[in-house]
Amino acid sequence: MTERKNLLSGPEPTLLAEEEEPYRRLAEESASPTQLAADYPGFSLAWAMLADDAFTEGRVVESYAYARTGYHRGLDSLRRAGWKGHGPVPWEHRANRGFLRCLAALARAAESIKETDEAARCWQFLKDSSDEAYTALKQ
DSSP states (O other), X not given: OOOOOXXXXXXXXXXXXXXXXXXXXXXXTOXXXXXXXXXXXXXXXXXXXXXXXXHHTTOHHHHHHHHHHHHHHHHHHHHHTTOOSOSOOOTTSXXXXXXXXXXXXXXXXXXXXXXXXXXXXXXHHHHHHOHHHHHHHOO
């Protein structure tokens, strides 16, 4: 990833720390998203995968719960990384993608259960965090 200079007065992009072991276990298919969520509860990508699978299978409330869990775990990670409640969370940084996917999954599930205000807030939060993520995930 290339280093960006912040020419505006806004905060620097937040880059979450990468934990290699859950990615390795995913790549090797030695652990399911359920097992990874249990073993690495702060690994938002596992929660995003669970949310996406549940949504695809029509289990919208379950999808909402998975997405909300991953979203809150991701917020905790962002705060530990120095995020102050706003600013860029780049999609191109692999470790950020789980949180951003959870945010989109939460918006999608909220729409499905008619939580329109929450869905709008989540989509806006995603767009404010990363235009790239918003473009990739808002379908």
